[in-house]
Amino acid sequence: MDYRNTLTTCTYCGCGCNFFLESLDGRLTGTIPCKTSPVNEGKLCIKGWNVHQFVQSEKRLTKPLLRKNGELVEVSWDEALNFVASGLKAAKSASGADSIGFFASAKVTNEENYLMQKFARAAVGTNNIDHCARL
Amino acid sequence: MTNAMSEIEDADTIFIIGSNTATSHPLVATRIFRAIEKGARVLVADPRKNQIAAFADLYVRHRPGTDVALLNGMMKVILDKGLEDKAFIAENTEEFDAFKKLIDGVSLDEVSQITGVLLEDIHTLAEIYAKADKASIVYCMGITQHTNGVNNVKSLANLSMLTGNIGKYATGVNPLRGQNNVQGACDMGGLPNVYTGYQPVTLGAANKKFAEAWGVNELPTKIGLTIPEMLHGIEKDEVRALWIMGENPVVSDPDANHVVKALEKVELLIVQDIFLTPTARLAHVVLPGVSFAEKDGTFSNTERRVTRVRKAVEPVGEARQDWWIIQEISNRFGFKMDYASPEAIFKEIASLTPSYGGITYERLEGPGLQWPCPSLEHPGTPFLHKDGKFTRGKGLFHAIDYKPSAELVDDEYPFCMTTGRIYAHYHTGTMTRNSKALDFEAPEGFLEINPADAKALDVLDGHRVKIASRRGEIETRIMITERVEKGVVFMPFHFEEANVNKLTNPAYDPIAKIPELKVCAVKLEKVS
Numbered sequence: 001m002d003y004r005n006t007l008t009t010c011t012y013c014g015c016g017c018n019f020f021l022e023s024l025d026g027r028l029t030g031t032i033p034c035k036t037s038p039v040n041e042g043k044l045c046i047k048g049w050n051v052h053q054f055v056q057s058e059k060r061l062t063k064p065l066l067r068k069n070g071e072l073v074e075v076s077w078d079e080a081l082n083f084v085a086s087g088l089k090a091a092k093s094a095s096g097a098d099s100i101g102f103f104a105s106a107k108v109t110n111e112e113n114y115l116m117q118k119f120a121r122a123a124v125g126t127n128n129i130d131h132c133a134r135l
Numbered sequence: 136m137t138n139a140m141s142e143i144e145d146a147d148t149i150f151i152i153g154s155n156t157a158t159s160h161p162l163v164a165t166r167i168f169r170a171i172e173k174g175a176r177v178l179v180a181d182p183r184k185n186q187i188a189a190f191a192d193l194y195v196r197h198r199p200g201t202d203v204a205l206l207n208g209m210m211k212v213i214l215d216k217g218l219e220d221k222a223f224i225a226e227n228t229e230e231f232d233a234f235k236k237l238i239d240g241v242s243l244d245e246v247s248q249i250t251g252v253l254l255e256d257i258h259t260l261a262e263i264y265a266k267a268d269k270a271s272i273v274y275c276m277g278i279t280q281h282t283n284g285v286n287n288v289k290s291l292a293n294l295s296m297l298t299g300n301i302g303k304y305a306t307g308v309n310p311l312r313g314q315n316n317v318q319g320a321c322d323m324g325g326l327p328n329v330y331t332g333y334q335p336v337t338l339g340a341a342n343k344k345f346a347e348a349w350g351v352n353e354l355p356t357k358i359g360l361t362i363p364e365m366l367h368g369i370e371k372d373e374v375r376a377l378w379i380m381g382e383n384p385v386v387s388d389p390d391a392n393h394v395v396k397a398l399e400k401v402e403l404l405i406v407q408d409i410f411l412t413p414t415a416r417l418a419h420v421v422l423p424g425v426s427f428a429e430k431d432g433t434f435s436n437t438e439r440r441v442t443r444v445r446k447a448v449e450p451v452g453e454a455r456q457d458w459w460i461i462q463e464i465s466n467r468f469g470f471k472m473d474y475a476s477p478e479a480i481f482k483e484i485a486s487l488t489p490s491y492g493g494i495t496y497e498r499l500e501g502p503g504l505q506w507p508c509p510s511l512e513h514p515g516t517p518f519l520h521k522d523g524k525f526t527r528g529k530g531l532f533h534a535i536d537y538k539p540s541a542e543l544v545d546d547e548y549p550f551c552m553t554t555g556r557i558y559a560h561y562h563t564g565t566m567t568r569n570s571k572a573l574d575f576e577a578p579e580g581f582l583e584i585n586p587a588d589a590k591a592l593d594v595l596d597g598h599r600v601k602i603a604s605r606r607g608e609i610e611t612r613i614m615i616t617e618r619v620e621k622g623v624v625f626m627p628f629h630f631e632e633a634n635v636n637k638l639t640n641p642a643y644d645p646i647a648k649i650p651e652l653k654v655c656a657v658k659l660e661k662v663s
């Protein structure tokens with residue numbers, strides 16, 4: 001049996017509570033609030049207590065999907081990534097960098113947001129990047 | 136937030152406006168409850184009588200969209216009674232005279248009429264707040280999601296400066312960020328006008344610095360499009376490709392039918408997410424990213440605290456790290472990226488962002504660090520604007536007149552609708568509704584309506600009604616409650632099958648471009 005506790009930060013609201021995710025043989029089994037976190041001092045709300053439940057839901061996307069003949073079908077990563085890269089290149093050469101837009105996200109990490117705005121600005125050449133801070 | 140979350144419990148007066156704190160920020164509410172135990176006075180102003188109102192010394196129900204009027208009324212009382220902090224104003228602020236002139240012209244009777252708040256309550260609010268030693272203001276989307284959002288925020292800044300309630304321990308203005316990493320997404324330059332740490336794309340020096348660091352000859356200097364502008368750009372054939380990472384605008388954005396139309400029209404729609412959301416269903420290509428439990432990185436919370444996210448389990452199926460997906464696409468696009476890990480990316484962020492300059496993964500072992508943290512020796516900054524010192528030099532007063540919301544009730548659409556969250560769910564429900572325990576708590580949407588209105592409509596608790604605005608219509612069951620006053624209805628926005636954002640008004644604030652999700656006019660009809 002491989003039992004682990006991993007200290008991390010809640011993905012739901014802006015309080016940013018800290019807790020340990022409990023896992024047993026690679027499956028998440030529970031959430032334990034962090035007592036030493038100055039943010040939540042051992043407390044969590046109902047969303048935090050149950051945060052491990054959606055992660056391994058059977059509804060999660062597990063493969064890239066590409067629309068073919070109107071339907072989204074499973075494809076390899078190679079095919080999906082090449083489709084995106086060539087599609088963006090085509091859009092840029094046909095109608096310019098500012099014809100491409102990016103939605104960054106309040107749900108992903110700082111590192112991932114940084115990388116997306118770097119890609120938009122340095123690779124594509126547009127400042128068309130925003131996220132739903134306003135919502 | 137200008138203060139650390141823990142400081143709230145040491146405030147002696149807390150003024151909560153437009154924040155359903157107990158539901159949307161439960162662990163901030165905990166601090167407020169502790170402050171109450173220590174004897175703090177709590178003032179709540181909100182069109183909807185939320186849970187925290189039950190603990191308030193004074194609760195006032197102002198009409199949706201009348202925040203500026205209420206705040207100007209409070210400031211009028213403060214000036215009339217000479218309760219302002221004259222020394223603070225003289226030393227630390229500018230433009231006070233123009234502001235005072237506007238407030239002098241405010242009529243308290245009119246304020247009472249516009250807001251629906253009793254004159255004596257306006258007096259009490261003003262006096263308790265102004266006489267406090269350490270007063271903290273807490274606000275949320277109830278203040279910002281209006282066509283007057285920026286004016287609302289500036290009015291709160293006016294109020295805090297007028298009474299010198301800023302820049303001290305447990306004393307300040309504290310916006311609560313809606314989503315866990317909104318602060319981080321802004322800090323990281325996920326905005327059309329700034330790079331990381333709010334360095335403007337239009338500023339030559341910043342532009343040059345980033346171009347050099349990223350190894351390109353030049354970077355665009357034109358401010359980019361906001362989300363509503365991008366959607367509009369699709370209609371005008373100016374935007375042809377869209378890459379959406381971890382967002383679900385079909386459910387979260389105002390005027391959903393309009394959003395769907397735009398996303399159906401765009402020539403290339405790339406959606407990166409962990410579930411097949413209503414937005415992903417419209418995509419040409421869907422890239423499965425991973426959840427927070429399957430990745431390493433950092434989040435920045437509402438008090439500017441940067442903390443670690445750590446991988447607890449392997450990703451499901453063939454889902455891939457979101458940073459890896461961006462890097463792979465970039466390389467195939469022809470712009471080389473070769474980061475070995477999120478930590479490598481973080482090092483680059485710290486090197487280009489003064490406020491994050493002293494933060495390293497090593498230093499984040501433990502409780503995290505609050506930016507600004509400019510150097511490796513710097514301990515981080517729990518509260519901003521220390522001793523009245525504002526980032527921009529002196530605090531600026533703004534003379535702000537009350538303006539009504541973009542859409543008002545009329546004979547055809549006689550109800551004022553406002554939206555928000557409920558305790559068991561989060562945002563568009565993508566995650567919480569896939570959690571068994573939370574789905575069990577609240578499996579479907581509902582409309583809160585005042586008993587008098589329900590009686591007039593001849594509906595009982597649990598009956599279904601059709602709700603229509605100028606933009607669309609939906610059906611849901613009703614919940615009869617005194618939480619909303621006569622003429623006002625409330626609906627949570629977590630439920631795609633009764634998607635309240637089919638009704639909401641996309642009219643937005645001219646400066647912050649925040650849509651007016653908190654006020655629109657609707658009509659109700661009983662469904663037999």
Ligand code: SF4
Nearest residue numbers: 010012013017045048
């Ligand atoms: S546990 Fe609850 S209060 Fe804490 S961050 Fe998560 S959602 Fe917010």
